Amino acid sequence: MPKAQALTTPAVSTKLLATAAGFTGIMLLLAYLVAFDQGALSQSGMYLHELMHDGRHLLGVPCH
Amino acid sequence: MPLTTPGYPQLLLRGLLAGLIAGLLAATFAYLAGEPHIDAAIAIEEAGAPEGDALVSRDVQSGPGLFLATGLYGIALGGILATAYTVLRRRLHTGSDTTAALGLAAAALTGIVLVPYLKYPPNPPAVGDPATIDQRTAAYLAAVALGLVAVWAAALAARTQTHPWARATAAAAAFGVVVTIAYTLLPTFDEVPADFPATLLWDFRISSLGTQTILWTTLGLGYAGLLARLAHRTETPVTLP
Numbered sequence: 268m269p270k271a272q273a274l275t276t277p278a279v280s281t282k283l284l285a286t287a288a289g290f291t292g293i294m295l296l297l298a299y300l301v302a303f304d305q306g307a308l309s310q311s312g313m314y315l316h317e318l319m320h321d322g323r324h325l326l327g328v329p330c331h
Numbered sequence: 332m333p334l335t336t337p338g339y340p341q342l343l344l345r346g347l348l349a350g351l352i353a354g355l356l357a358a359t360f361a362y363l364a365g366e367p368h369i370d371a372a373i374a375i376e377e378a379g380a381p382e383g384d385a386l387v388s389r390d391v392q393s394g395p396g397l398f399l400a401t402g403l404y405g406i407a408l409g410g411i412l413a414t415a416y417t418v419l420r421r422r423l424h425t426g427s428d429t430t431a432a433l434g435l436a437a438a439a440l441t442g443i444v445l446v447p448y449l450k451y452p453p454n455p456p457a458v459g460d461p462a463t464i465d466q467r468t469a470a471y472l473a474a475v476a477l478g479l480v481a482v483w484a485a486a487l488a489a490r491t492q493t494h495p496w497a498r499a500t501a502a503a504a505a506f507g508v509v510v511t512i513a514y515t516l517l518p519t520f521d522e523v524p525a526d527f528p529a530t531l532l533w534d535f536r537i538s539s540l541g542t543q544t545i546l547w548t549t550l551g552l553g554y555a556g557l558l559a560r561l562a563h564r565t566e567t568p569v570t571l572p
Binding site: 273275291293295312314318321322323325329331 | 336338339343366387391392395397398399401403404406408410411417420421426428447451453454455456459461464467471538539540542558561562
């Protein structure tokens, strides 16, 4: 059995924080697309909203 | 023995992958355990007010649509977990990457799922007044934010103490105070129709809780597992000339 070996994570610099914040923003947009968007972000009318209807209900997001 | 330090991209990719796996597993559970309740609720809705032709058919909503939504949601949450791990790892006082990853996932499950869920349990179709959807959405997001504040307050409170018992007590007290204040201040919505079957409502809510719990549990375990593999791989053997 291999022994548990801890990884060293990168030092938290301003540059890392800026990149992390930017990527978190993109991930939040993706979550918004699934959970709340009604066409404004997807530009697909209500198609994506309706497509992901059941997922929204079961992921606990207020739907309608 | 010096280890290669993985960069943010390496840590992030593993989070996205763990998120995709978690989302697909949660979707499988949701399909098997949750869809029958959604179908039953829609049957009640249609009996009251038939909607006519839908933009997306039920078969597509309950199959590919469900997997797409849950998969994308899992990827987004996996990216956020990996980012939190990258930024916070050095501040989590544990020598174990597994403990750190599982601890963050458990904190997220508590703050993002359990705290909002118990204040605003999710509703199946046919429950909820469309006129209040904006207020309910805002209140739900506020509950998520306050759930994360409660978890954060618990972690900060634990750090003010040294003895394990005192740490646990301080954490529990801080969490309890924040959640109590949050639940008191957040508005209440009373919108379940009087004739909606209570058992169906309960079953739907349990299947939703199961879906979200499986998503976060798999995400935490998957991410911890991928990190352990990465650590094992970067463990460069000492080669003698």
